[in-house]
Amino acid sequence: MITPLLENKELDHLGLEKLLYHLMSGGVHGIFILGTTGEGPSLSYKVRKELITATCKIVAGRIPVLVGVTDTSVEGTLEIANHAKSAGADALVVAPPYYLPISQQEMGNYLERMVPTLSLPFMLYNMPSCTKLHLSIDVVKKAKELGAIGIKDSSGDLSYLYQLIQEFKEDPLFSIIAGTELFLPETIMYGGHGAVAGGANFFPRLFVDLYDAAARNNLEEVKLLRDKVLRVHRTIYEVGEYSSRHIKGIKSALMAMGICQDYSAEPLYRFNEAQQSKIKGHIEQFNYKNEYKSAH
């Protein structure tokens, strides 16, 4: 989930509430806040905590809330983790500390020391483009021994995701979650468990339907829905430049849909008017209100 912000970079509480209801009524199975798309590391601890508290309150136990906690300092990580526990979140999401480049061995040792101090179950988060470490299968195994309940893989490396599935699919207590939304059907069909889809921020039902179709092995429906996801990629994700355009595009799409503001935390900046208007055009073309009701 993105983090709705006001122009003054405070939390957009009204937008947050509308976004969460939009997601829940769209049928999503859980909420992951303060991840990469959620601009977690870009937010002050104050805003991060407010977001956790408000999200847990609005969701109110209907679906699990997972909270990205990784910080460059372990004290920061634990501060957010403890807040998540007391706010009623369900699990934590843990990536490698992301300033100093560290080795797989150092990451494993870090988890050994850090995990016992976590107040909630945790999921591993593989995000090499931001953390500079592509978690080895050995580190994932060690995390599992330490109690990890799954991994979200955002490497974009499907061969690796398939390796994860092979390695862990027999284990009912360990979830393999794709962080690359386009790989949702592949993940489900071959034994993985879900996806964290940035596009689900604006079209939650589309991704839930895609999940269902994949889970039912309905290849025809998978193809149909997947084509719509690809259309999102060719339109909304193509506005703007730089890799940050995905985050900006999602926020802009949500504003076009009247759900929340589109402001970003530093160092990002929201789309300009021309870009906003392109996004608006794309969203209108999708005619999402009618189109993304579940088909079943």
Next chain:
Amino acid sequence: MITPLLENKELDHLGLEKLLYHLMSGGVHGIFILGTTGEGPSLSYKVRKELITATCKIVAGRIPVLVGVTDTSVEGTLEIANHAKSAGADALVVAPPYYLPISQQEMGNYLERMVPTLSLPFMLYNMPSCTKLHLSIDVVKKAKELGAIGIKDSSGDLSYLYQLIQEFKEDPLFSIIAGTELFLPETIMYGGHGAVAGGANFFPRLFVDLYDAAARNNLEEVKLLRDKVLRVHRTIYEVGEYSSRHIKGIKSALMAMGICQDYSAEPLYRFNEAQQSKIKGHIEQFNYKNEYKSAH
């Protein structure tokens, strides 16, 4: 400067005092705290602030104190910057926010919005291996227009450092500082202004002498002193594994010299006994007490 820490990850105040006197009596021209070797991003805000306050108090205006302020959140950056100002620091050191990969253009825009809120003069910090952005000459120019007083380049890319020198060496108000200690003589001889040398933590006089020799164009002495720096590289920096071994080695060397503890902040961990004892052996071989008095 490294950050001396106790086993419980609190600041090692005694060690800090001894380290600062070691550096000042070694003749260094300034102190840079909370950089990469200082594990800045790995420390809690509380420890970062304590370090700033204590450093400024001990240094007491004898030499400039520069403070690394970059955080993934701009609020964090400003919090540290404001603290540095009130503690009496002289300048700030600003790197790109380091979680999301950003473009040169986004970095330039970020500086435009952020710099006017800084409470002290600032120096740019190019550290692509940690921040994922190798600052373009255009961004450096923009930073200079916004008031930057110099740049510390830790890219390890000498061609780039030479480009910086060519571009800015005529400007008396903009300093080119090498972050790769081996490039200190090249930097000085061709028109740059200094180096931030990790090895100066334990052998400050060696690097000050090297600076002086280069500034006097004394190539023979440069070669002699440079050979000693290379010996440091072949000994102390070769203990341990992974790129973090430089930080661990410096801390271990300082412990061997009786200056401060060798604990590191998460995700790093200090050297084991065998490694500590190797470092101790290397330090003894250097016989630094007699050897690194200034030659002039």
Next chain:
Amino acid sequence: MITPLLENKELDHLGLEKLLYHLMSGGVHGIFILGTTGEGPSLSYKVRKELITATCKIVAGRIPVLVGVTDTSVEGTLEIANHAKSAGADALVVAPPYYLPISQQEMGNYLERMVPTLSLPFMLYNMPSCTKLHLSIDVVKKAKELGAIGIKDSSGDLSYLYQLIQEFKEDPLFSIIAGTELFLPETIMYGGHGAVAGGANFFPRLFVDLYDAAARNNLEEVKLLRDKVLRVHRTIYEVGEYSSRHIKGIKSALMAMGICQDYSAEPLYRFNEAQQSKIKGHIEQFNYKNEYKSAH
């Protein structure tokens, strides 16, 4: 297809004949020689030409023969291309010249000048790990305008492969071929046309069955066969070190199956005895003779 070689690095003619009959009786739809797995660039022009001639003679028009022609010199490329034409090959496979790093623009211009001199239809070959250029969609479009009949994508980047499919799947005259064998079912199910599978050298029927299952949208059978492919990956491809182990492993598997010698061209070298015996053990475990008859 790998290139069977004798100890003296001459072509293993007997092995070649057995390999080609093994492949054709395994049901493969075409033969691609002198690619990466075929060690094309490592062979002398003399051996390359012998291989082309012998392959075309043995295949005798039963299935298409595609010939990798790219060389660092355009004269070399055309020499091989002309030989392929006169030997009766069906098409050429063209990658970027691979010594100097070139830009997308330079690659496009090169194709414009070079393609008109080709004597046979050609397919583009995207192999960034060897050629240093990940062909842009624009270059692929230009190649298509110049007459390309398809592209073999060995980037390992599934998002890119999906982009290719989206872009070109409506065109009946342009084939999208996966070079990553694990992506065969995804490629077929979403509208691509085939795969060049290294593992098909030893288990051709397995990959033909997988293709058929994917083409029939039979997801259950796809999963079953794919598990066997994954077993190949976890066994045969895990012997040895370095990225070249795939080529060595395939050759060693073919020797274990009594099909051809396992010698490699410089700079590679065949597996040692311990590795050969591991491969032999894996092959025996597969009991391929009974197992990889087609299920339909």
Next chain:
Amino acid sequence: MITPLLENKELDHLGLEKLLYHLMSGGVHGIFILGTTGEGPSLSYKVRKELITATCKIVAGRIPVLVGVTDTSVEGTLEIANHAKSAGADALVVAPPYYLPISQQEMGNYLERMVPTLSLPFMLYNMPSCTKLHLSIDVVKKAKELGAIGIKDSSGDLSYLYQLIQEFKEDPLFSIIAGTELFLPETIMYGGHGAVAGGANFFPRLFVDLYDAAARNNLEEVKLLRDKVLRVHRTIYEVGEYSSRHIKGIKSALMAMGICQDYSAEPLYRFNEAQQSKIKGHIEQFNYKNEYKSAH
């Protein structure tokens, strides 16, 4: 040395003769043909051999001729090496075969098998941007044991070049040659032996003077001459786009000086008229005829 070519991609014999006399009268200590700037791998074997024969004949033993021999096939390498021997060349220059990515271990083993078949002394060539392998110090040591007479390092990585110097500078039979022309003075001053400078194609005297100044430890003259090299970088090397602009720029400069044609082998293409005219302007500004006579 670049390879002068006619429009039909045959060797420009007249240009070659003029270029070689230009270089020899400029005082260069040796000639390296068929390297990266020489577009060696882009030329047909026929042109490569013609160039070797013609160069040796014109140079006529006045200075050493070194010949780049590496090819993706070992047979090609030996064919060129044998031709170089019979044409009277002095030494060979050997890089890793550059199609398949190979490991340091595989490169070491390749040298062990290949070097005994070489007909002339050889120098190692480190060119990771083209060969994908940054030769480890261990591989360089093994090459030295096998008889290598030196290494040309074109990695652009000065820390590595300094490591080479430290490791081998005591050995009178092993030469450390910088492939990055800007690092010529550093190389000489700290114990290395020379540089292969692309810019010496058009301004040989400039680089010979720089070498002499560095060898005499004359830092003032080094700075003066180095400023001219930097001016070359800011002018001639800045025309055009892509990394290939250095090769194109050198050839264009030589044409502007009336020395040879500026055609390139595929996949490169010479500068267009606007670019040619920019280069001509830069060359005229240098007023090289008077300026680059030796100062001593």
